[in-house]
Amino acid sequence: MKILLSTFFILWSTIALSQTIIEGIVFDHKGTTIPGVNIYLRGTFEGTSSEIDGSFNLVTDIEGEVIVVFQALGFKTFESPQTLKAGNIVIRPVLKETINEMTAVTISAGALEASDEKKSIVLKPVDIVTVPSAMGDVVGAFQTLPGTAAVGNDGRLFVRGGDASETAIFIDGMKVGNAFGTTAANVPTRTRFNPNLFKGSFFSTGGYSAEYGHALSSALSLNTVDMPARNQGDISILSVGAGYNQTLVGKKNSLTASANYFDLSPYQSLVRQNFDWERAPYGWDAEVSGRQKWGNSGMLKAYFHTSANGMKLWQKTSQSQGRGSLLGIDNNYHFGQLSFKQLAGESWSLYGGMSFSSNTDNFSIAGLNVRNQNQVLHGKMVAVKDFSDKFSLKTGVEHFVFSYSENLITEDLERSFVDHQPTVFAEADYYFSNKLILRSGLRTGYSALGEESWLDPRFSLAYKFQNQGQLSLAAGRYSQSAVEQLRIFNTELQNTVADHLILNYLLSTNGRTIRAEAFYKDYKNLLTFEGMPYQYENVAQQGAGFARGMDVFYRDQKSFKNTDFWLTYSYVDSKRVFAQFNTMVQPWFAPRHNGSVVVKHWIQALKSQLGLSWVINDGYTFTDPNFPGEMNAKTRSFQDLSIGWSYLPKPNLIIHLACNNVYGRENVFGYQFSPQANEAGRFESQPVGLQAPRFFLLGVFLTLSKDKNANNLNNL
Missing domain, CATH: 2.60.40.10 (Immunoglobulins)
Structure with missing residues (x-):
């Protein structure tokens, strides 16, 4: 042992x-x-x-x-x-901590994203066509988001004290010239593009990436569908027109073509109008888009849009005799672009493309015939390199060509200009951890026409808390060329400039999103002038101003079964010396208080979605010559209650009915005063309102495909 x-x-x-x-x-x-x-x-x-x-x-x-x-x-x-x-x-x-794209902090100051590929979705693509007040317009849904102002007699995007020219629109990263249709004063316009074309969007209310320029206040970047789901045809029958869309899908490519026609004459014969129409708005458009995959990670997209529309309207003023002056508008528009994206070796990715837009307006008023032509050419190449999971660098080069001309047809007179603007930008992201990210960028460009160069630094910092909430800070400078209608009178005009400072809090969890943001914008070199359109005098850049305030956004998709709703409030204190004003005034397009409510509820038993949207502000400033001062009066509050009903009797059939300003509120956007006082010494006026108390839209959408369950929402 x-x-x-x-x-x-x-x-x-x-x-x-x-x-x-x-x-x-x-x-x-x-x-x-x-x-x-x-x-x-x-x-x-x-x-x-x-x-x-x-x-x-x-x-x-x-x-x-x-x-x-x-x-x-x-x-x-x-x-x-x-x-x-x-x-x-x-x-x-x-x-060492790794940077996880799904859990890492993201820059949220100024940015609202609408893409299923992003973690924090504020507005989904399908919302574009289901928000009742949007009436199927791409921009209509964004007008219910924080930072925007409801200017019901215009239709374009007004963001945080800025006018509509301060917002730039991009499709797949390429600039779109004249994205909104040409219209008459106080007749709201719409974007020219079919909402079914897009899969998502990036809407910035300020403090946006160095990749985007030519916008003082906001950048709206729309991303087109990569590859449709199936072969299908879509028939649209509307109360104001009709259209057809055909999609063909192969293994690595697809082709979509559509044509639409609208004419408001039959509609206006049934619904009372406040305006004196000689010829109701009418028009047509056609689109073709193709997509081609190459390799395992490449995608090439081509898109072409062409359209034509017109209208004739009698415009009566306080001094007009009879029906007033007859205004006629004929518009022709063409837009085409080619874009690509490609993953390269060693953590490189490339994307870019080229776009071209051409807009021609023919105006006739009081015997004067004017033709305006605006063209924008944009080329772009971007390279992104991920050096590690903590550091990435984006660099890009762009070239813009802006061409504008005005012609007095009868007098055979013309004035025009062409401006070439090469641009370079770089932007770096550095993750200190999953909770802290720094983004810094620089954008520089040169204007051959103005013989001006500029340098715009931009900076963002974001920190993520334990409760998934995050705090972001953004600051930067933003430059934009003078609007063509004024630049034509003084081609030596320099860029207008806005400096942004934004503080943002975002919490998005369990189907609920809370977003609060404070901002300050400082404007420099704003345009000032005297005279009237086509007769501007003393066009200069002696203006300046500011916009400051805060906005709050809450969206909830969980608290109530089958219900999605969001609430928005924005406060904007904006004053500027600009246009024909000689003192600091609150612009007519910048109401101080803006709010909106959007509710959508699905009723399974009725196969229906009911929607409601309510938009309100505290009124628009205007100058009353009966009292001293500029912008010395304000209209009563603007209010618009819209409802919508979408009914799916069959999976491939959608019936949609929408009505804005349901209770027919007589919204006033200002007053038009006579140029001379009457015998009592007062300047007479008439209100500026909408063309009709309310607008109805009825649409029937039928999808033809082998899959009887398909409809035209599949690609949203």
């Missing part, structure tokens, strides 16, 4: 002396211990895990050169080369 025990202790001692004990404690970069770290010897089955206090102990008989691997979720893999021999080895590894 003694011999057996002696033999056992000798063998045990020999084994123990030949073993290696690897021990230590695992820390993160802050010095905190990490439990549950997977620890193993590469190429072997030997391993262990760290304890609750981060300590570990691994015993092995292996000798020689090995790699000790430490792995944990949320941290970079740590490798420690060791030479194993009998005895103890102490390792105290420090694991």
Whole structure:
């Protein structure tokens, strides 16, 4: 027995002396211990895990050169080369945090994204066509978001004290010239593009990326569908027109073509109008879009849009005799673009393209015939390099060509200009951790016409809290060429400039989103002038101003079953010296208080979605010549209650009915005063309102395909 025990202790001692004990404690970069770290010897089955206090102990008989691997979720893999021999080895590894795209903080100051590919969705693409007040217009849904002002007699985007010219629109990153249709005063316009074309959008209310320029206040970037779901045809029958869309899909390519026609004459014969129409608005458009995949990661897109429309309207003023002056408008518009994106080797990605837009307006009024032509050419190339999971760099080059001309047809007179603007930008993202990101960018350009160069620095910082909420700070300078209608009178005009400062809080979790933002904008080189359109005098840049305030947004898709709603409030204190004003005034397009409510509820038993949207502001400023001062009066509040009903009697059939300003409120946007006082010494006036108390839209949408369950919402 003694011999057996002696033999056992000798063998045990020999084994123990030949073993290696690897021990230590695992820390993160802050010095905190990490439990549950997977620890193993590469190429072997030997391993262990760290304890609750981060300590570990691994015993092995292996000798020689090995790699000790430490792995944990949320941290970079740590490798420690060791030479194993009998005895103890102490390792105290420090694991660095990895940047996870799904959980990392993102820049949210000024930005509202609408894409299923993004973690924090504020507005989905399908909202574009289901918000009742939008009436199927791409921009209509964005007018219910924070930072925007409801200017019901215009239809374009007015953001945080800025006029509509301060917002630029891009499709797949390419600039769109004249994105809104030409219209008469106080007749709201719409964007020219079919909402079914887009899969998502990026809407910035300020502080946006160095990639985007030529916008003082806002950038709206619309992204087209990559690849449609199936072959299908879509028939649209509306109360104001009709259209057809055909989509063909192959393994690596697709082609979509559409044509639409509208004419408001039949509608206006049934619904009372406040305006004196000689010819109701009418028009047509056609679109063709193609997509081609190449390789495993490349995509080429081509898109072409052409349209024509017109109207004739009698415009009566306080001094007009009879029906007033007859205004006629004929518009022709063409837009085409080619864009691509490609993943390259070694963490490179490339995208860019070229776009061209041409807009021709023919106006006739009081015997005067005017033709305006505006063309924009945009070329762009961008390269993005991910140097690590913490650092990435985006660099790009662009070239813009702006061409504008005005022609007095009868007098055979013309004035025009062409401006070339090469631009370079760079932007870097650096993740200090999953909770803290820094973005800094620089945009520089040169105007050949104005012989001006500029440098716009931009900066953003975001921090994410434990409760998933995040705080963002953004600051930067934004430059924009003078609007063509004024630049034609003084081609030496320089850029107008706005400096932005934004503080944002965003919390998006469990189907609910809370967003609060404070902002300040400082304007420089605003345009000032005297005279009237086509007769402007003393066009200069002696204006300046500011816009400051805050807005709050809340969206809830969880609290009530089958119900989605959002609430918005914006406060804007904006004053500026601009246009024909000689003192600091609150612009007519910048109401101080703006609010909106949107509710959508799905009723399964009725196969219907009911919608409601209510938009309100505290009124528009105007100048009353009966009292001293400029912009010395204000209209009563603007209010618009809209309702919508979408009914799906069959999966491939949608019937949609919408009505804005349901209770027929007589909204007033200002007053038109006579140029001379009457016998009592007062200037007479008449209100500026809408063309009709309300607008009804009825649409029937039928999809033809092998899949009887398909409809025209599939690609949204």
